[in-house]
Amino acid sequence: MVFATALVLATLLCSLVAGFLFAFAVVAMPGIGRLNDRAFIRAFQEIDGVIQRNQPVFMVVWVGSVIMLAAAATTGFFQLQGLDRSMLMGAVVVYVFGVQWPTFAANIPLNNAIQAHHVATMSDEEVASARTDFEASWNRWNRARTLLAVAVALVLQLLLLWN
DSSP states (O other), X not given: OHHHHHHHHHHHHHHHHHHHHHHIIIIIHHHHHTSOHHHHHHHHHHHHXXXXXXXXXXXXXXXXXXXXXXXXXXXXXXXXXXXXXXXXXXXXXXXXXXXXXXXXXXXXXXXXXXXXXXXXXXXXXXHHHHHHHHHHHHHHHHHHHHHHHHHHHHHHHHHHHHO
């Protein structure tokens, strides 16, 4: 019963994270990507600012996904066998090192760097350079996180169907 509950919650929360990353990859970033450099940076600063101010629902989903996946892995390790156990443990590794690690190692440092810019006082060249330094790298890391988060969500959904 504990494993089933943890797996359901991990699946829900990891799927929400995958959806969040997917929305950024296919809607938010392409949308603000059409803006001029100054407007792009300001738009990203505002969007990211909501997250950096620890928006409570976002924080519950993001942090909760890790906690519930760890709980599902801990309880599932003793309950599952064979392919199911391997799939769950693989999902944990992919989620931690393919979704969470790049977030903290790449995307958050890029976010912090872009947050430090005061575009109102910057020249057009400085703003263009700041965007160039940020956008392609952030999007590349986010696409990778998105694909891996979706893969984890699918694996967890399969485990729910089979168990």
